[in-house]
Amino acid sequence: MKIEFKKAPQTPKELEVEFNSVKIVGTFCKISQSLVKIDAKLIGNTDIDCCRCGITDNIELDEKLDFLLSDRIIKNDESEDLVIEIENGLIDFDEIIQGELEAIKSDYHICEQCSQNNDDFEKEF
Numbered sequence: 001m002k003i004e005f006k007k008a009p010q011t012p013k014e015l016e017v018e019f020n021s022v023k024i025v026g027t028f029c030k031i032s033q034s035l036v037k038i039d040a041k042l043i044g045n046t047d048i049d050c051c052r053c054g055i056t057d058n059i060e061l062d063e064k065l066d067f068l069l070s071d072r073i074i075k076n077d078e079s080e081d082l083v084i085e086i087e088n089g090l091i092d093f094d095e096i097i098q099g100e101l102e103a104i105k106s107d108y109h110i111c112e113q114c115s116q117n118n119d120d121f122e123k124e125f
């Protein structure tokens with residue numbers, strides 16, 4: 001789902017976007033001329049590879065997703081919050097979900113089997 005940045009509501013609006021069986025559920029609203037606040041959760045299921053044995057696990061997601069979107073270039077020292085720049089004046093929620101999934105997949109993940117063998121593994125080093 002895409003919406004025009006300038007059409008983002010001034011008061012929190014319900015948000016529910018699904019992409020590849022993962023959903024963003026929450027609210028979004030404009031907090032200034034060039035900032036949109038997303039206050040949501042990422043829920044659903046995704047495949048993730050165990051970084052030890054390579055087996056693919058399906059994990060349940062329940063992640064808080066709070067960030068700001070801006071249609072301008074934001075200098076990092078301007079805000080403590082995470083600000084994501086959008087392109088072409090469009091907020092692309094599918095792309096946001098995809099980006100989050102990629103970040104989750106690049107995280108360190110160990111399957112159940114390997115975490116049970118964790119003690120043995122640590123002794124090897």
Ligand SMILES: [Zn+2]
Nearest residue numbers: 050053111114
């Ligand atoms: Zn494993």
